[in-house]
Amino acid sequence: MSNATISIQLPDGSVREVARGTTPYDIALSISPRLAAAVVVARIRPLATTAVTATAADEPSEEAMYGAAVSGERLVDLAAPLTEDVALELLKENDEAALRVVRHSAAHVMATAILELFPEAKLGHGPATDSGFFYDIYRETPFTEADLAAIETRMAEVVARDEKFVREEESREAGLAEYQAKGEFMKVHFIERFTHAGETISLYRNGGFVDFCRGPHVPSTGRVKAFKLTSVAGAYWLGDEKNQQLQRVYGTAFFNGKDMEAHFKRLEEIKARDHRVLGRQLDLFSIQEVAGAGLIFWHPKGGLIRKTMEDWMREECIRRGYDMVFTPHIMRRELWKISGHDGFYGQNMYPPMELDDAEYRLKPMNCPGHILIYKNSPKSYRDLPARYAELGNVYRFERSGTMHGLLRVRGFTQDDAHIFCTPQQIEGEVAACIEFAESVLKTFGFEEFKVELSTWDPNDRKSYVGSEENWLFASGSLKKVLEAKGIPYREIPGEAAFYGPKIDIKLVDVLGRMWQLSTVQFDFNLPQRFELEYKGEDGELHRPVMVHRALFGSVERFFGVLIEHYAGAFPFWLAPVQVGLVPISEKHLEYAQRVKATLEAAGVRVELDTRNEKMNAKIRDFTLQKVPFVLILGDKESGSGSVSVRTRGKGDEGSVALESFLERTQALQAAKGVAL
Template identity: 75%
Template sequence: MAKMDSSFDAGIAEIEPSHSGLASIQVKLPDGSVREFPRGSTAFDVANSISPRLAAASVVAKIKALHRAASTPAAELDKDVEETAEAEMYVDHDTAVERLVDLHAPLEEDVELQLLRENDAESLKVVRHSAAHVMATAVLELFPETKLGHGPATDAGFFYDFYRPTPFTPDDLKAIEAKMAEVVARDQRFLHEFEDREEAVSKFRDTGDFMKLHFVERFTKPGEMVSLYRNGHFTDFCRGPHVPTTGRVKAFKVLSLAGAYWLGDEKNPQLQRIYGTAFFSQKEMDAHFARLEEMAKRDHRLLGKQLDLFSIQEVAGAGLIFWHPKGAIIRKTMEDWMREECLRRGYSMVYTPHVMRRELWRISGHEGHYAQNMYTPMELDDAEYRLKPMNCPGHILIYKNSPKSYRDLPVRYAELGNVYRYERSGTMHGLLRVRGFTQDDAHIFCTPEQVEDEMAGCVEFAEVVLKTFGFQEFKVELSTWDPKDSKSYDGTAEQWQMATLAIESVLQRKQIPYKTFLGEGAFYGPKIDIKLVDVLGRLWQLSTVQFDFNLPARFDLEYVGEDGERHQPVMVHRALFGSVERFFGVLIEHYAGAFPLWLAPVQIGLVPISERHREYAEKIQQQLQKHGFRVELDGRNEKMNAKIRDFTLQKVPYVLVMGDKEAESNAVSVRARGKGDQGSVGFEEFLTRIQGLLESRSMEL
C-alpha cells in the first residue's frame, strides 16, 4: 500500500514540504499574484509560506489547472449513479476543471489555488464527510462484526450505512457518539493511500465487505490504483478530500437511525443508516438545533391543526385540502387582495372549466411533455377528458374566441383557478405539495415590442405581492433551455435566444441580481423564478414569470397588426402566489401562525369580566363588525384569565377586556399580541388606531 505522503504522523507544524524533484510549479493565488514552488509542494506549504496562522486555519484547498482544459468525468456516468452520493464519493475528480483537495495533497502542475477556511460553505461539507469516517471508526471499534456501506455528507449533516444482523439501539447510538469523541480526541491523521485494485478486491472479498467490494468494482477499472483514506486502524475506500486530522471534527452529534435496503432493492439485505451532523463549533451546532426547534414550532401542519385552519382527510384522499372557516377567511382575504390588484393593473378576471377534452392537451403539448404529472384520462360520452393541470389552454381559447387587433393588445387574463396534478405519494407535504390547488394564474398576450414591458410589470407586481405579505428579501433565478437537450424543448435556438435576452434585459433594467440555470426552463420557454426568504432565512419557490413562444404557434393565435397583416402574439405566463395553498403554508410558518391584523381570521377577541358586562361587550362587537372587523366574543362562564389565555393560544392580535370602568367610560382595556397589557383607552381612539393598521396592511400591532 502506497501513502500519499509519509510525514502524516507528525504534527502540522512539523510537516516538511514533500518535494518530488527540482522542477517547479506556479501557483496563482486569489489576489492574482503568482508564486513559484517546488513540484510536489502542498497547499499547506503554500499557506504556511504566506502565514502560519492561515495554514492552521485552513480546512481544505480548491485548485484549478492553469494550463489544462478538461471535462468532468461525472458526465460519463450512468444517470442513476449521478443522482446518488456515490458519484461524489468514489468517482475520480482528478480531471475536473475545479476540485477540492486535501491540504497535504502534492501539487504536480501549475494551478490556481484557493485556501478554504471555516467560514467557507464548501469546507463544512468536507468536515461532515470526515465526521462520517469518524462515526464509521467508532462503530467498527464498538461492533467489529459490522460491514460498511457508504457515508456521504449531506446538506444537513452526514449518514453512514451499516450492515449488522443485530439492530442498533438508542443506547448503542449514545455509545457511538461517546466513542466518536474518543476518536476526535486522538487527533488522528487522515492519510490518503493507494492500493492495487486487485489487492483491494481480494481483501474486501475475503473479509465479506460486500458493499465496499461493489463500490470498488463499479467505480474503478482493472489496473487502476484504488484510493483509500486511513485514520488510525480504520481504512475506507474514498476519494476524499478530508480535513487534516480527526481533531478538526470539533462539534458533532449522532441524530437518528433508519432502515435502508442495499442498493434500494427490497430483495437485498436491509441496512441500518445512522444519521449525524457536524459543525465547525459547538456554538454553530447549538444555533442549528435552536433553529430546528423553531422550525418545528412553525410547522404549518402542526399550526394548521392547532389554529383550526385546514385539514387533509384520509377518506377523501392524499394531497387534497379542506379549508376550515378560519383558514378560508384568510384565503378569501388573500384572493380578494389579488383580484383587486389584478383589476387595478389592467387584468380581466376569467374562469375556465376544471376538466377539458384530451385533444386540447395534445394541442398544447402537455400530453407529450407533462402527461406523467396529469391524472389519467376519463372517458365520457363524446371523447376522453383530463382534469386540468394548467389554466393556460383555457385562457388561450378565450383569447381565440374573438378577433384581436394590435389596438387590443396587451390582453391580460387572470384567474384563481383550481388545477390538479398527480404528485407521487412520497412527495406530498401538507400545504406545500398537494394534488389539488388554486393557482393565481395570468396570461398576457402581447406584441413582441410589448413583451419586455409586460415582463417588467410582472416582476414589479411580484415584488409588491411579497412585500405586502411581509417578505422583504428574495432571490431571482433565470431558467433557460439546455441546447444539448433540445429534444426536451419546443421552439428554435433563435427563439430561445431572443426570449432569454428579453428576460435578461428586464432583470438588468430593474437592477435585480440573478443566477442563470441551464436546462431548468419550461418546455415552452425560459422563465424567471422568484424565491422569497422567510423569517428563518429559508428559500421558498413561489412566484414565476414565463416567456412562451410555443403555445401561440400551437393554437394559431393571431392579431391584425398596424400594417393590416396577421401576426402571432407573444405570450407571458405568470403566477405570483404560485399556488394559494403553498403560499398560505409559507405564510403560516413565516408568521408562526401569528398573522398580521389584516390577515388574522379573528382580529379582535372580546372578554367581558362577568355576565353583567356582556351587554357592553356585545355593543362593542357590533360597532367593530360594522367597521368590517372580524370579532369573537367569549361569553362563557369562565374566569377572565382563562378567556384571555384561550385567545392568546389562538394568536388573536387584540384582546379587549371590559369591566365596570370600561362600560362607564366607553373604553376598552387592550392587550396586544406579543406586547401584553396596553392599558385602558377610549373605544373611538382604539378604533381609529386599528383602522389605520388595517388600511395600511401593517405588519405591526
C-alpha cells in the same frame, strides 16, 4: 528562492520561507501550540498563476461541498506536505468550511462503525450537507432504530480511539482492482467517473477503515466531538428509481455539544412554526383521510385569510389591466389531446371519466381554458395584449409519498394568468409581471427573494420546441428586463421547460429557507398547437407570443409559507380574528356587545369570549390564538366608553377611548403592515 524552500503567505500578509514539505500543522505549531490544537483544516491558494490544478473534473457535489474556486484555492489536510508557494489560511472551529470538514469526517467515523458492526455493507458516498452528513449504504436488510443506536455507540468508540486520518495514494488501476474484487460497485463507479486512467487515487485510512475519498479530513477521529445520528431513509443509487435502493443514514456533527444543542433547539422552533402544526392549533385548515390525500379543507379562519389574499389579488389584477375569467374544472379529453397534456402530462392527471358523450378529464392546468377564450373570436393587434387571469383550481395526481401539508398537494389553486401579446410587447409585459411579483411579495411581508432565469441548453436543440430565434429573443428579453430593473439573478442553462424559458422567484423566509412560488414562463408550444393568431397592422395573420405567469404560485402553498413566515401571528389585515374581547365579568357582557357592534360596523373582525371563565384564561386563549389585539372590558372601561388594549408581542398598553382604538385599526388595515 531556493528549490528546497517555499513561500507561505499568511492572512496578515506576512510571508514565511519554509522547507518544501512543511505541513500546515507545522506552521500552526510554529505560530502557537494553542492554534495548532484549535485548527481543523487548511485552505491554500497557489501563488503561482499557473497553479490551477486538475481538480476541475471532480465530483460536482464535492465541488459544492468544499467550494473549490477558480483560483485553485482548496482545502487540504493539516498533515498535507506543502509543495509550492501558497497563501495559507488555518481554519479553526468557527469556520463554515471547517464545519463541513468535521461533518464529512463524521461520515467516515460512521462508515467505520457501520463496517465494524455490519461487515457486509457496501459503501456509496458520504458527503457533508447543510445541516449534517449522510452516508449511502447498500445492505440487504434495512437498518433499524436499534441498529442506529448501536452505530452511534460504536462511533463514540471510534472517536475515543482518536485514530489519525491518514491520506494514502495508490494507482487507480490497483484501487479499482481491489474494490472490484470486494464487490464495492459504488466505489468502482466513483473511481471510474471521477478519476482518469494513469492518475493516482487518494484513500483515507483511520485505524482499520480505508475509504476512497478526496478529503480533506480533520487530523484524527477524536476531533469529531459532537455528533448524533438522526434518521435512516431510502435513496436510489445515482438518484434513479430504477436502480437499487440504498439506505441513507443521516447524522449531524458540530464543533462542540453546545452548538449541537443550539441546532436541535432551532429544529424545535422550526417544528413549532410548521404550518401543519399551526394549521391545526389555529384551526386554519385540515386534510381528511376519508376525502383523500393532498386535498385541502379550508376552515373558517383559514378561509378568511384566503379570501383576503384572493380579494387583494383580484383587485390588483384588475388594476393592472388583467381580465378575470373562469374556466371549467373538467373538460373533454379531446382538448387535452390538442394541448398535449393528455400525452406528456397524462401520468400527472386524474384518469379520464367516461361519460355518455365523451371522455372528460380534470384540469391540471388552466392554459387550454384561457386559450379557448382567446380563440373564441378573431383577434387583431389592437386586442393585444390580452391578459386573462383566473384563480383556477387544478388537480394533479401527485405520487403517493410526495404530499406535504399545504406545500405539495393534489388539488390547488393557481393565481394563473396568460398573456397573449405581440413580440414587440413582450418586454413591457415581462417587466410588468416582475413588478407585480415584487409587489405581491412585499405586500405579504417578504423582503428577500432570489431570482432564477432558466434557459435552454443550446447543445440539446431537440429537447425544446420553438425556433432558435424565438428562444434567443425570449431569453434575451427576460434577461434585459431583469438587468434593467437591477435585479440580481442566477442563470441556469438547461433548466427551462421544453416549451420556453422562464423566470422563477424563490422567496426566502425568516428561517432562511427558500420556496419556489412565482413563475413567469414563455410558451412557444401551445400557440402553435392551438394555432393562435392575430391580424397585424400589415393585414397579415401572425402568431401571438404567450406568457404563463403565477405569482402566489399556488394559493395553498403561498398560504403555507405565510403561516410559517409569521409563525401564525399574521399581520393585522390578514388576521382572521383581529380583535378579541374579554369582559371581566358577566356584568360587562353588555358593554362588550356594544364594543363588538361598533368595531364590526367599521369592518373589524371581532371575537367576543362569553365563556364563564376568568379573564386571565380568556387573555391566554386569545394570546395562544395569536390575535393582534385583546381588549379588556371592565367597570373602568364601560364607565368611560374606553377599552384597555393588550397588543400582541407588547402586552398591556392601558386604556384608550374606543374611537381612538378604532382609528388605530383603520390605519393598520389600510397600511397592510406587519407592525401593530
